[in-house]
Amino acid sequence: MTNAVNENEKLVYEVKGLNLWYGNDQALKDVHLDIKKNEVTAIIGPSGCGKSTFIKTLNRMIENIPVVRTSGEILYHGENIFDKSIRVEELRTRVGMVFQKPNPFPKSIFENVVYGPKIHGIRDKKLLMEIAETSLRSAALWDEVKDRLNDNAYGLSGGQQQRLCIARCLAVQPDVILMDEPTSALDPIATYKIEELVDQLKAEYTISIVTHSMQQAARISDRTAFFLMGELIEFDTTETIFSNPRDQRTEDYITGRFG
Amino acid sequence: MEKDIRVRQIIQKNISEKSRFADRIMPVFFFLMASVSVLTTFGIVATLTTDAVKFFQAVPLREVFSTRLSPLSATPSFGILPLINGTIFTSLIAMVVAVPMGLAAAIYLSQFATEKMRKVLKPVMEVLAGIPTIVYGFFAYSFVTPLLMRLLPGLGAKNVISPGIVMGIMIIPLVASLSEDAMNAVPNIMREGALGLGSTKLEVALKVVIPAAISGIMSSIVLAISRAIGETMIVTIASGSSKNFSFDITQSMQTMTGYIVEFTSGDAASGTTGYYSLYAVGLLLFAFTLLMNQMAHHISRKYREEY
Ligand SMILES: Nc1ncnc2c1ncn2[C@@H]1O[C@H](COP(=O)(O)OP(=O)(O)OP(=O)(O)O)[C@@H](O)[C@H]1O
Numbered sequence: 052m053t054n055a056v057n058e059n060e061k062l063v064y065e066v067k068g069l070n071l072w073y074g075n076d077q078a079l080k081d082v083h084l085d086i087k088k089n090e091v092t093a094i095i096g097p098s099g100c101g102k103s104t105f106i107k108t109l110n111r112m113i114e115n116i117p118v119v120r121t122s123g124e125i126l127y128h129g130e131n132i133f134d135k136s137i138r139v140e141e142l143r144t145r146v147g148m149v150f151q152k153p154n155p156f157p158k159s160i161f162e163n164v165v166y167g168p169k170i171h172g173i174r175d176k177k178l179l180m181e182i183a184e185t186s187l188r189s190a191a192l193w194d195e196v197k198d199r200l201n202d203n204a205y206g207l208s209g210g211q212q213q214r215l216c217i218a219r220c221l222a223v224q225p226d227v228i229l230m231d232e233p234t235s236a237l238d239p240i241a242t243y244k245i246e247e248l249v250d251q252l253k254a255e256y257t258i259s260i261v262t263h264s265m266q267q268a269a270r271i272s273d274r275t276a277f278f279l280m281g282e283l284i285e286f287d288t289t290e291t292i293f294s295n296p297r298d299q300r301t302e303d304y305i306t307g308r309f310g
Numbered sequence: 311m312e313k314d315i316r317v318r319q320i321i322q323k324n325i326s327e328k329s330r331f332a333d334r335i336m337p338v339f340f341f342l343m344a345s346v347s348v349l350t351t352f353g354i355v356a357t358l359t360t361d362a363v364k365f366f367q368a369v370p371l372r373e374v375f376s377t378r379l380s381p382l383s384a385t386p387s388f389g390i391l392p393l394i395n396g397t398i399f400t401s402l403i404a405m406v407v408a409v410p411m412g413l414a415a416a417i418y419l420s421q422f423a424t425e426k427m428r429k430v431l432k433p434v435m436e437v438l439a440g441i442p443t444i445v446y447g448f449f450a451y452s453f454v455t456p457l458l459m460r461l462l463p464g465l466g467a468k469n470v471i472s473p474g475i476v477m478g479i480m481i482i483p484l485v486a487s488l489s490e491d492a493m494n495a496v497p498n499i500m501r502e503g504a505l506g507l508g509s510t511k512l513e514v515a516l517k518v519v520i521p522a523a524i525s526g527i528m529s530s531i532v533l534a535i536s537r538a539i540g541e542t543m544i545v546t547i548a549s550g551s552s553k554n555f556s557f558d559i560t561q562s563m564q565t566m567t568g569y570i571v572e573f574t575s576g577d578a579a580s581g582t583t584g585y586y587s588l589y590a591v592g593l594l595l596f597a598f599t600l601l602m603n604q605m606a607h608h609i610s611r612k613y614r615e616e617y
């Protein structure tokens with residue numbers, strides 16, 4: 052019994068029977084999936100299978116599309132995120148997001164990082180500076196930008212911009228970080244840096260990452276979920292998925308024999 | 311890499327204490343502000359209509375849509391066609407000048423001009439837009455008309471060509487600047503896509519950028535037309551007040567706006583048919599602009615390339 056409770060405490064997300072429609076087109080079908088604390092969960096599957104849709108549902112970003120309807124439950128630390136009592140802005144400070152294309156604001160590097168803390172009422176200059184430094188350090192960007200914090204963020208390279216976006220996300224001290232193909236626009240070195248970063252960050256954060264790269268999923272994730280046409284086909288430890296998948300379709304996909 | 315819980319706690323506290331008042335009340339406030347202009351429009355229409363109705367009660371429709379306009383004669387007649395004619399001709403000439411030149415300027419500025427060139431040209435164009443219309447009117451009457459008289463010997467001292475052209479020049483910056491904005495809003499990746507297929511800069515401008523920006527360009531043209539229809543000073547000064555119904559653009563014609571100026575600056579006794587005719591013309595002007603707006607909507611929807 053105590054064991055079961057302990058197990059549950061480790062669950063950050065419990066997705067139960069999630070369905071999602073864009074108008075009349077169903078994009079997610081009866082998805083059941085648990086995300087464990089301090090683990091990296093990779094989401095893989097062919098283009099259009101619903102990976103982005105799924106990950107955006109976890110912090111309710113998907114609701115910005117007016118035609119979207121959902122059913123089912125997503126428990127976040129035991130609370131259904133679709134409950135009326137949930138404040139979506141608060142949820143999003145706890146569940147941060149990093150997008151496919153780096154999307155810094157057209158402001159200075161410093162202002163980008165402290166944007167979140169600032170809008171949430173932190174004014175103390177010293178504290179903001181501290182937050183900026185720790186966040187940038189955590190995002191492995193500090194050394195590269197510490198002398199140009201007041202420069203415009205668009206002067207950074209793509210990979211640096213993406214790490215800046217990660218720093219910006221870390222600055223509000225989330226609990227979960229959602230990443231939608233965060234390295235698809237980056238070169239191998241920048242990609243490597245971000246992968247390394249994910250590996251370090253998982254000690255403190257729970258991470259879910261969408262990727263098209265099998266190697267990336269295999270390298271950095273603890274568990275892997277394989278989606279196909281809106282259905283969760285298989286969800287297991289990354290090792291199992293890549294060495295001994297139960298479903299033929301999973302095997303076809305990861306070995307590149309698909310479609 | 312230690313996580314500092316302190317910041318999380320502050321954020322948590324602030325966000326849970328943050329009042330939702332502003333988030334609730336501000337949209338209402340914004341709505342009210344938006345309503346002001348809508349209500350004003352209704353107010354104007356209501357005023358115009360009530361007095362215009364009196365005009366239409368006094369004057370039979372057959373007379374309204376006739377070509378004889380002589381409000382002050384012993385046997386007054388209120389045919390509106392001469393005014394519509396004058397308005398259409400002046401506006402048409404203005405468009406013939408403003409649209410090609412404005413578009414060309416926009417294409418140059420957004421696709422070809424160097425940053426340096428833009429920095430010089432844009433402010434100069436904006437100056438053009440800022441000149442008071444009375445100055446343009448004066449310019450048309452005392453400079454352009456005499457100049458044109460050398461080319462067209464039969465040209466009247468008051469005529470339609472000269473104010474039409476000057477009005478067009480005045481409107482160029484409007485077309486150019488709005489169209490340029492629309493072209494600049496086309497994402498760079500589209501241009502790169504076309505360039506990457508071997509298109510020349512000109513082909514990119516004509517085949518990719520303009521089609522993608524067409525709805526903005528169309529709106530700029532329609533706005534320009536509205537501007538021309540509503541323009542008053544230039545036509546009052548340079549195209550005169552002839553109420554004859556003719557198609558001779560070398561001679562004077564009165565526009566709807568010019569008619570309103572003439573009558574309000576003269577002594578149209580309140581309560582007379584002549585006085586109410588002002589409201590009828592005003593209402594018609596309003597209807598024209600409304601029609602233009604509808605057209606703009608329709609056109610931009612039809613030609614829209616989504617991106
Ligand atoms: N805004 C939208 N409106 C309507 N349908 C949408 C919308 N966004 C996505 N879809 C549809 O939902 C399905 C899943 O899309 P989603 O973007 O989640 O795929 P994905 O797995 O992230 O693909 P990719 O790997 O290409 O990013 C697709 O069939 C897509 O066409």
Ligand SMILES: [Mg+2]
Pocket residue numbers: 102103104231
């Ligand atoms: Mg996607």
